[in-house]
Amino acid sequence: MPLWTVHHTPGIFTDEEKRQLASRIADHYEQVGLPRFYVVTLFHETRPEDFHVGGEPTSAGVRIAIDHIARSNPDRESRRRTATWIKGMLRPFLERHAGLHWEFHVDETSEDLWMINGIAPPPAGSDAERLWAASNATSPY
Template identity: 75%
Template sequence: MPLWTVHHTPGFFSDDDKRGLASSVADHYEKAGLPRFYVVTLFQETRPEDFYVGGEPASAGVRITIDHIARHHRDGDGRRRTAQWIRRMVEPYLEGHAGLHWEFHVDETSEEMWMINGLVPPPGGSDAERRWAERNAATPY
């Protein structure tokens, strides 16, 4: 499961921006072979007086945390490619905002500590995972 949590100052993203970014994120992971419903994107508005950078409130800020659980990179090249893909995906939503501070990071979490609807997801690339992707839902296997 990729979980994207987008912390942002008020009014930064329109509803259309949120839908567009969340859809683009899900599209990418689906193309990479993950069931689309694995992808969760949360937008969390954070007031400038609660969003500090370098000890000072940020008038315009975006901080994205991404948890990768379903798949992990095996090497630094894969991690760098993913970081560049993320940058290219989010930049169109961030361009043109004066004084914006933005950043992201990705954590790779153990898949052994993950369930969907109480089910342990099937192994990556397995027939069971392909069935989950086709059904776009977690079902017993």
């Protein structure tokens, strides 16, 4: 389950850009075999007076926290590829904003502490996970 929590000041994303970014994020995870419904993207608009960088309010900022549970990166090189992919996906949406402060981080959490609709997701790469991906829904296994 990738959970992308996007905190941003007003005017950074249009509703259509939010939809496009969320769809691109889901596309990527689907391409690596995860069910699309594993991917949740939340946008939280934050007033500039409530968005501080270095102790000071910022008029244009984006801070993204990404939680990975379904998969983890086994080594430094794969973590670097993941960070590079994320940067590449975000740049088209963010570079057009002059003076924008933006950053992201990824946390990797134990899948043992994760359930969807009260069901522990099936093991990675299993027939049950492929069924979940094909049906884009949970089911007992």
